[in-house]
Amino acid sequence: MPERAPPPLGRRGLVLAGALAAGVLAYSFLDLSLAGLVPRGGQSRILREFLAAALRPALDYEASFVPPGTPSFPRTVLAAVHRTLVFAAAALSVSLPLGLVLGFCASSVWWSDDGGRPRRLAPLAQWSVRLAIAGMRSVHELLWAVVFLAAFGLNTLSAVAAISIPFAGTLAKVFSEMLDEAPRNTAFALRAAGASPLRVFLFGLVPRALPDMAAYTFYRFECAVRSSAVLGFFGYETLGYYLKLSFDNLHYREVWTYLYVLFALVLAFEAWSGALRQRFVA
Amino acid sequence: MTAAERIAELHAARPRSPLVRATALILAGLALYAWLSGEIAVAELWSGRRWDNLRRFLERDATPYPLRADGFSWSGLWEWARPVLVERGLPGAFATLWISVLAIVLAGGLASLAAPLGARTLMAREPYLAGAGGGASRPLFWRAVSGSTRAFLVLLRAIPEYLWAFLLLAMFGASAWPAVLALAIHNAGILGRLGADTIENLDRAPLRALRALGASRRRLVGFAVFPLALGRFLLYFFYRFETCVREATVLGMLGVVSLGYWIQDARARNLYDDMLLLVALGAVLVLLGDLASYAARSWVKKAS
Numbered sequence: 001m002p003e004r005a006p007p008p009l010g011r012r013g014l015v016l017a018g019a020l021a022a023g024v025l026a027y028s029f030l031d032l033s034l035a036g037l038v039p040r041g042g043q044s045r046i047l048r049e050f051l052a053a054a055l056r057p058a059l060d061y062e063a064s065f066v067p068p069g070t071p072s073f074p075r076t077v078l079a080a081v082h083r084t085l086v087f088a089a090a091a092l093s094v095s096l097p098l099g100l101v102l103g104f105c106a107s108s109v110w111w112s113d114d115g116g117r118p119r120r121l122a123p124l125a126q127w128s129v130r131l132a133i134a135g136m137r138s139v140h141e142l143l144w145a146v147v148f149l150a151a152f153g154l155n156t157l158s159a160v161a162a163i164s165i166p167f168a169g170t171l172a173k174v175f176s177e178m179l180d181e182a183p184r185n186t187a188f189a190l191r192a193a194g195a196s197p198l199r200v201f202l203f204g205l206v207p208r209a210l211p212d213m214a215a216y217t218f219y220r221f222e223c224a225v226r227s228s229a230v231l232g233f234f235g236y237e238t239l240g241y242y243l244k245l246s247f248d249n250l251h252y253r254e255v256w257t258y259l260y261v262l263f264a265l266v267l268a269f270e271a272w273s274g275a276l277r278q279r280f281v282a
Numbered sequence: 283m284t285a286a287e288r289i290a291e292l293h294a295a296r297p298r299s300p301l302v303r304a305t306a307l308i309l310a311g312l313a314l315y316a317w318l319s320g321e322i323a324v325a326e327l328w329s330g331r332r333w334d335n336l337r338r339f340l341e342r343d344a345t346p347y348p349l350r351a352d353g354f355s356w357s358g359l360w361e362w363a364r365p366v367l368v369e370r371g372l373p374g375a376f377a378t379l380w381i382s383v384l385a386i387v388l389a390g391g392l393a394s395l396a397a398p399l400g401a402r403t404l405m406a407r408e409p410y411l412a413g414a415g416g417g418a419s420r421p422l423f424w425r426a427v428s429g430s431t432r433a434f435l436v437l438l439r440a441i442p443e444y445l446w447a448f449l450l451l452a453m454f455g456a457s458a459w460p461a462v463l464a465l466a467i468h469n470a471g472i473l474g475r476l477g478a479d480t481i482e483n484l485d486r487a488p489l490r491a492l493r494a495l496g497a498s499r500r501r502l503v504g505f506a507v508f509p510l511a512l513g514r515f516l517l518y519f520f521y522r523f524e525t526c527v528r529e530a531t532v533l534g535m536l537g538v539v540s541l542g543y544w545i546q547d548a549r550a551r552n553l554y555d556d557m558l559l560l561v562a563l564g565a566v567l568v569l570l571g572d573l574a575s576y577a578a579r580s581w582v583k584k585a586s
Binding site for chain 1: 380
């Protein structure tokens with residue numbers, strides 16, 4: 001095959017070059033040096049010990065003295081997993097209905113002629129819902145957690161609310177986009193047959209977007225599990241709480257146990273969601 | 283056949299999947315169980331102490347400092363807000379932005395290296411030629427390459443950014459690197475997988491033609507696969523940039539100088555009015571990031 005110049009990339013090539021330039025710029029603004037990537041002294045010792053512990057995850061507490069009455073290590077791990085899943089499930093059970101309602105109200109098809117109810121105030125209503133969604137989404141769940149900690153003090157309901165709010169916003173945004181991009185032919189047919197706008201929406205449009213919406217909801221559950229684990233860094237006794245505790249006590253083998261458990265959880269969810277996606281596509 | 287019978291027949295013939303049903307049931311059961319398990323103190327909702335906390339928080343802590351004693355004055359408000367925004371907020375916001383830009387560029391680079399290796403259609407002895415390409419007919423070696431690449435990518439993304447940053451901070455010390463690397467690693471895992479899926483879903487005809495002309499695997503990737511997948515890949519790239527900005531804000535709470543550092547700082551000093559102002563600034567930053575990403579994505583989409 002003769003040598004040839006690669007095909008011109010045009011606009012996308014420009015974006016690629018721009019992104020690279022932005023990366024170089026960011027590197028210089030952040031005052032970084034490649035030497036910072038080489039751990040020194042105590043840091044390299046931590047790194048060595050931490051990596052060495054990877055192959056020997058703890059099955060029991062590493063501390064030589066464990067106060068009597070402490071639950072066994074596997075039991076502590078299971079309790080942490082249990083709590084992590086419970087927070088995630090509770091949060092999603094709040095954010096899913098909220099996300100559905102807000103997502104419907106934020107979609108154009110709900111307000112447009114061929115799906116919903118044409119009203120004079122429609123654009124105003126739609127955009128105020130979109131603004132609310134953007135506000136919920138733009139504050140990270142850990143920041144909501146920090147604000148709620150300040151407002152209410154440490155309590156599990158706040159943890160659930162902290163995850164629910166941004167997740168409801170994200171679900172609503174994605175749902176509204178999926179509804180707007182769903183094929184409309186069923187809706188047109190139903191409308192031509194004389195169905196009411198609400199029925200056209202519920203039975204003509206929503207079912208066409210439903211597989212995507214369901215798959216995305218499941219993916220968000222996986223995200224909620226991760227967020228719930230990280231909330232442990234703020235005092236809620238999920239996986240992150242025990243992981244941080246073990247790391248701060250230099251019990252690296254325990255840290256690896258928690259990491260492996262988290263891997264296993266995420267892996268199981270990915271396999272599950274992969275199987276679901278195949279079922280939906282087929 | 284009456285219409286009602288026809289409807290009943292269609293209803294009976296609708297596609298059903300036991301897996302989907304089981305998933306829905308399990309998730310509904312889990313949600314119900316979560317509320318009944320006792321792990322979540324629902325009774326707190328009626329606890330007077332919590333609402334007293336809230337009242338005190340709103341009346342005292344959360345109210346901007348100049349508005350607490352005297353009445354409202356715009357100049358007093360600005361006097362208070364200016365140093366918070368100018369001395370902490372803006373430098374923090376810029377650091378957040380640069381951290382997320384560098385992280386997503388690194389993630390994109392790593393992901394574009396990993397994506398072809400994870401694509402099952404490319405990782406075959408004769409990609410696009412022999413049979414349908416993928417599936418069970420692939421030799422063990424090529425299956426191992428794509429399989430191990432994909433497993434590696436799962437490991438990268440299974441650990442949340444915050445956890446990566448926490449671990450890296452202990453090993454690389456306090457610079458922006460732990461935050462940058464944490465975001466880059468997690469997002470490389472996500473972008474790599476999406477990239478590999480994109481490559482697998484490419485139209486095979488032009489690739490098969492090129493391969494039949496004798497193009498090497500590397501040429502195939504460089505001259506055909508990469509240009510064909512680039513549009514899609516850039517869309518994902520900018521989607522993930524949005525989340526990078528969100529996460530970079532928060533990573534500062536671990537001690538890296540991004541906006542989160544100053545939020546944590548205000549929190550530690552019980553300056554909750556400052557804290558809320560900085561959280562609001564973070565929200566504005568995230569919205570700007572979303573807008574930039576939206577603009578970039580529609581610019582990319584217009585390119586053919």
